[in-house]
Amino acid sequence: MISALKDNVLHSPLAMNVAQIGQFYISTQLLQFLHNLVGEKVPDVLGYMWRTRTKTLSIRSTDSTYTTMLSSVDGTSMGDDLDGEPAYMEPGDGTELPNNKAVNAQAYFNPATGVNYNFTFEKCTVTIIREGDKDMSKSSGGKSVYRVAISPATPGVMERWIEATREMYQSQKDDRVEIYIAGQSNYYWDFLLLGDRRDLDTIHLAAGVKENIVGMASKFLRRRSDYHSRQINHHLGFCLYGPPGTGKTTLIRAIAYHFKLKIHLLSLSSRDLNDSRLHSLMASTKEGGIILIEDIDKQLNSSSSEITAAGLLQALEGSANTAAQIVFVTANSLEPLKPYEDTVFRHGRIDKKIRLGYADKTMAKSLFCSFFSSCKSETADDIEALSEQFSSVLLEDTWSMAHLEGYLLQYDDDIRKAVSEFAGWQEEQKKERTS
Numbered sequence: 001m002i003s004a005l006k007d008n009v010l011h012s013p014l015a016m017n018v019a020q021i022g023q024f025y026i027s028t029q030l031l032q033f034l035h036n037l038v039g040e041k042v043p044d045v046l047g048y049m050w051r052t053r054t055k056t057l058s059i060r061s062t063d064s065t066y067t068t069m070l071s072s073v074d075g076t077s078m079g080d081d082l083d084g085e086p087a088y089m090e091p092g093d094g095t096e097l098p099n100n101k102a103v104n105a106q107a108y109f110n111p112a113t114g115v116n117y118n119f120t121f122e123k124c125t126v127t128i129i130r131e132g133d134k135d136m137s138k139s140s141g142g143k144s145v146y147r148v149a150i151s152p153a154t155p156g157v158m159e160r161w162i163e164a165t166r167e168m169y170q171s172q173k174d175d176r177v178e179i180y181i182a183g184q185s186n187y188y189w190d191f192l193l194l195g196d197r198r199d200l201d202t203i204h205l206a207a208g209v210k211e212n213i214v215g216m217a218s219k220f221l222r223r224r225s226d227y228h229s230r231q232i233n234h235h236l237g238f239c240l241y242g243p244p245g246t247g248k249t250t251l252i253r254a255i256a257y258h259f260k261l262k263i264h265l266l267s268l269s270s271r272d273l274n275d276s277r278l279h280s281l282m283a284s285t286k287e288g289g290i291i292l293i294e295d296i297d298k299q300l301n302s303s304s305s306e307i308t309a310a311g312l313l314q315a316l317e318g319s320a321n322t323a324a325q326i327v328f329v330t331a332n333s334l335e336p337l338k339p340y341e342d343t344v345f346r347h348g349r350i351d352k353k354i355r356l357g358y359a360d361k362t363m364a365k366s367l368f369c370s371f372f373s374s375c376k377s378e379t380a381d382d383i384e385a386l387s388e389q390f391s392s393v394l395l396e397d398t399w400s401m402a403h404l405e406g407y408l409l410q411y412d413d414d415i416r417k418a419v420s421e422f423a424g425w426q427e428e429q430k431k432e433r434t435s
């Protein structure tokens with residue numbers, strides 16, 4: 001899931017179009033190039049011209065402007081929403097990016113180091129450059145730094161651009177989940193993206209499981225002062241385990257959305273992460289945050305991990321410096337955690353371990369009803385009756401909910417066929433598994 005998210009961010013097709021970078025852009029780039037070329041060797045006339053035509057700003061990855069900038073500067077939003085044109089972005093080296101047309105696809109802007117990204121705002125060219133790793137560690141204490149240049153520097157354009165990114169971010173944020181990952185230095189959290197909304201009532205689990213987790217989280221979040229007055233870390237830990245596709249990640253996303261919590265994705269095997277950096281990360285989570293360690297069973301014994309068992313245990317305890325921290329770890333199997341059983345699964349670290357399993361009849365029925373809830377061709381009573389038929393032929397404890405979701409998606413406009421072909425599909429799937 002972590003890698004899926006990263007792929008989504010790093011490789012999703014940005015809405016790119018390299019045509020039509022206006023005259024201002026070309027002249028500004030030329031000036032910048034000449035300025036870099038002559039540097040300080042000649043009287044800085046070009047530099048003067050560059051400065052007067054350009055407004056610049058440095059943003060650290062821990063600044064709130066960084067978050068708003070990344071979430072709003074994507075392939076569609078800036079240009080579309082602000083001046084009726086799609087945002088045109090290209091890397092500064094002139095390479096054409098894939099998908100050379102303005103599209104409405106979801107796109108996330110995550111600039112590569114040392115590459116100029118340009119797009120238009122109020123007919124000015126905005127250039128964003130992420131600084132190189134070396135510079136980052138020296139001058140910024142490990143935080144990524146982005147330089148933003150807007151040219152020509154019409155009065156107030158930078159302020160209006162910042163305000164526009166903020167407004168756009170605010171309007172998107174309420175309906176999404178903020179997701180952070182460890183920054184390059186692993187000391188701080190960097191904003192990653194606004195994840196899609198997921199409602200709790202679209203998650204179908206065995207009776208009582210969802211209600212139990214949501215109830216515990218709700219009570220925990222309400223009792224801040226109780227923890228505080230007793231000087232106990234305001235921390236709650238869950239381990240969700242079970243086969244792939246049973247809804248572990250989706251449930252966490254829905255809980256984050258429901259309680260308006262930010263998700264911090266933590267990869268224990270990430271490069272250069274060690275115990276002390278892990279400690280800093282835990283202490284710097286955003287107010288009201290979920291820490292999500294996915295696939296802990298696989299990450300624990302990863303050869304690239306420098307985290308010791310002691311470091312991990314400390315991380316699971318959360319930090320006394322932060323308010324309301326919910327740690328979720330997910331695993332397909334608890335076997336690799338056996339050696340740590342007593343130390344990990346105790347109050348203050350992982351308070352509760354919960355198994356999410358394959359679909360039973362009740363889960364399949366409620367998935368079916370929710371999937372076809374907007375079906376116009378059938379009455380509510382008919383949908384209910386069809387869901388009974390569907391679930392009655394289900395082979396229990398055989399399919400993940402992801403598997404069933406995939407099946408239903410093939411029939412999203414033919415609810416009756418989804419019922420009539422279900423038994424046959426299950427037979428085929430069983431044969432495929434054994435062959």
Ligand SMILES: Nc1ncnc2c1ncn2[C@@H]1O[C@H](COP(=O)(O)OP(=O)(O)OP(=O)(O)O)[C@@H](O)[C@H]1O
Pocket residue numbers: 001202203204205242243244245246247248249250251331332367401402403405
């Ligand atoms: N219990 C469920 N209720 C509704 N949808 C579900 C459920 N379980 C899985 N899904 C659907 O299946 C897909 C995959 O689910 P998810 O990624 O949450 O599974 P997972 O248990 O985290 O898998 P993995 O162990 O492989 O990370 C999602 O698109 C989600 O909509």
